[in-house]
Amino acid sequence: MVWPSVVVRYFRRFATLGGEDVIELSLEKARKWFTEEHEARLEPLARFALGELHNRERDAFGKGWIDWPVADHSALYRDVDAIAADFRAKSNATVVIGIGGSYLGAQSALSMAKPQFTGEGSHEVIFAGQQLSPTYHAHLLQYLDKREVTLVVVSKSGTTLEPSAVFHTFREYLEKRYGVEEANRRICAITDAEKGSLRQFADERKYVTLPIPDDIGGRYSVLTAVGLLPMALAGIDYKRVMQGAAHMREELAKHSPATSPAIQYALARHVLYQQGFVAEALVTYEPRVADFAGWWQQLFGESQGKDGTGLFPTMLRYTTDLHSMGQYVQDARKLLVETVLDVHFADEPDLRVPQGLDEKNAYLNGVSFSRLQEVAVESVMVAHSEAGVPNLLIRAKGDAESLYGELVYFFEVACAVGGYLMGTNPFDQPGVEAYKNEMRSRLKA
Numbered sequence: 394m395v396w397p398s399v400v401v402r403y404f405r406r407f408a409t410l411g412g413e414d415v416i417e418l419s420l421e422k423a424r425k426w427f428t429e430e431h432e433a434r435l436e437p438l439a440r441f442a443l444g445e446l447h448n449r450e451r452d453a454f455g456k457g458w459i460d461w462p463v464a465d466h467s468a469l470y471r472d473v474d475a476i477a478a479d480f481r482a483k484s485n486a487t488v489v490i491g492i493g494g495s496y497l498g499a500q501s502a503l504s505m506a507k508p509q510f511t512g513e514g515s516h517e518v519i520f521a522g523q524q525l526s527p528t529y530h531a532h533l534l535q536y537l538d539k540r541e542v543t544l545v546v547v548s549k550s551g552t553t554l555e556p557s558a559v560f561h562t563f564r565e566y567l568e569k570r571y572g573v574e575e576a577n578r579r580i581c582a583i584t585d586a587e588k589g590s591l592r593q594f595a596d597e598r599k600y601v602t603l604p605i606p607d608d609i610g611g612r613y614s615v616l617t618a619v620g621l622l623p624m625a626l627a628g629i630d631y632k633r634v635m636q637g638a639a640h641m642r643e644e645l646a647k648h649s650p651a652t653s654p655a656i657q658y659a660l661a662r663h664v665l666y667q668q669g670f671v672a673e674a675l676v677t678y679e680p681r682v683a684d685f686a687g688w689w690q691q692l693f694g695e696s697q698g699k700d701g702t703g704l705f706p707t708m709l710r711y712t713t714d715l716h717s718m719g720q721y722v723q724d725a726r727k728l729l730v731e732t733v734l735d736v737h738f739a740d741e742p743d744l745r746v747p748q749g750l751d752e753k754n755a756y757l758n759g760v761s762f763s764r765l766q767e768v769a770v771e772s773v774m775v776a777h778s779e780a781g782v783p784n785l786l787i788r789a790k791g792d793a794e795s796l797y798g799e800l801v802y803f804f805e806v807a808c809a810v811g812g813y814l815m816g817t818n819p820f821d822q823p824g825v826e827a828y829k830n831e832m833r834s835r836l837k838a
């Protein structure tokens with residue numbers, strides 16, 4: 394395969410894990426818009442933004458995630474393992490209730506960090522409270538009658554409407570089904586260590602609890618108990634995920650802004666936004682990675698969409714969406730930047746199209762699916778970029794669990810630095826309050 398030349402390359406060898414993980418960024422198909430001259434001119438700004446990230450005097454309330462992967466978490470791991478073992482023994486389905494950062498990270502980890510369709514393990518992890526659908530939740534409750542159930546409620550504030558409404562509904566279901574005392578033993582609350590109404594409620598009921606650190610906001614919290622307990626329940630080796638994040642932290646620390654793929658990605662998006670592009674689609678080709686784009690969307694949307702500025706983060710699942718949105722991307726007004734997140738897992742199996750196809754399909758005879766994917770990535774990038782859609786490419790290859798942690802940390806750094814490039818605080822989200830206040834006042838009226 395002729396791979397686009399790698400302009401910024403991050404490479405790491407997992408000596409201890411015996412594997413090899415690679416994450417590389419190619420800017421080639423965006424070079425028309427984000428030039429070497431931009432890179433050179435904006436180098437001082439990138440340096441400043443990176444400095445702001447590590448300036449602990451500034452926005453300290455949101456920066457707990459930076460050193461989190463290398464802190465000692467033995468006590469947390471012990472608690473996570475004990476709760477996961479207990480819940481797996483007591484039940485064959487755990488409902489995890491949460492929304493936003495209390496949901497998207499866990500969902501993306503469960504999709505990406507383990508293979509699909511294995512049929513292994515009988516323990517289901519089912520998400521709820523990530524919307525208000527009566528149909529979804531009523532059908533789920535009916536389904537739970539056939540399962541042994543435990544519940545995890547995740548809310549940092551403890552007052553978010555969706556998880557509160559759903560948690561108390563499902564709690565009541567558990568209490569009726571198992572009695573209050575047994576129900577209390579089947580519920581875990583992941584919330585603030587000290588404050589908030591969920592913390593108070595959980596302490597009164599003597600639920601097992603896990604803390605969400607004060608200085609880690611919801612969208613940066615997937616590597617805390619928020620993501621780790623669902624991962625453990627689903628049988629994911631979350632310690633490898635954490636090792637991946639720790640190694641990415643270590644690797645990025647070795648780079649200057651000019652060679653760091655995370656900073657170059659942040660800078661490229663910044664320059665493209667300034668040139669009038671208004672939206673960025675994270676393009677995935679691997680179904681296991683599609684939910685990761687949902688986590689990425691909240692990360693960038695809440696961190697950078699403020700003060701009347703910021704690229705609108707959206708997602709495209711190729712090749713599926715090429716058959717619905719490909720026309721728009723190719724031909725419509727040029728608003729969009731595509732960032733292709735091309736992920737390959739170390740244990741990736743391959744398939745071949747059989748021989749002997751009819752004349753019109755003969756060019757597919759014996760071709761491997763990996764080759765088809767590869768050609769799709771290359772061809773779409775060429776067609777779209779030549780039509781005026783800048784294409785950034787992040788290619789990642791490696792062990793699914795460690796790669797998940799690496800990618801989380803990579804994008805968290807890029808996002809926070811991108812916020813500082815724009816002069817915004819990447820750790821607050823004042824804009825989410827307006828509709829909430831409106832809802833509350835209508836419901837209280």
Ligand SMILES: O=P(O)(O)OC[C@H]1O[C@](O)(CO)[C@@H](O)[C@@H]1O
Pocket residue numbers: 492493494495547548549550551552553556611612695822825
């Ligand atoms: O964990 P909580 O407090 O329920 O918040 C859930 C999500 O809601 C938001 O506060 C937005 O409304 C997000 O920032 C957060 O991830």
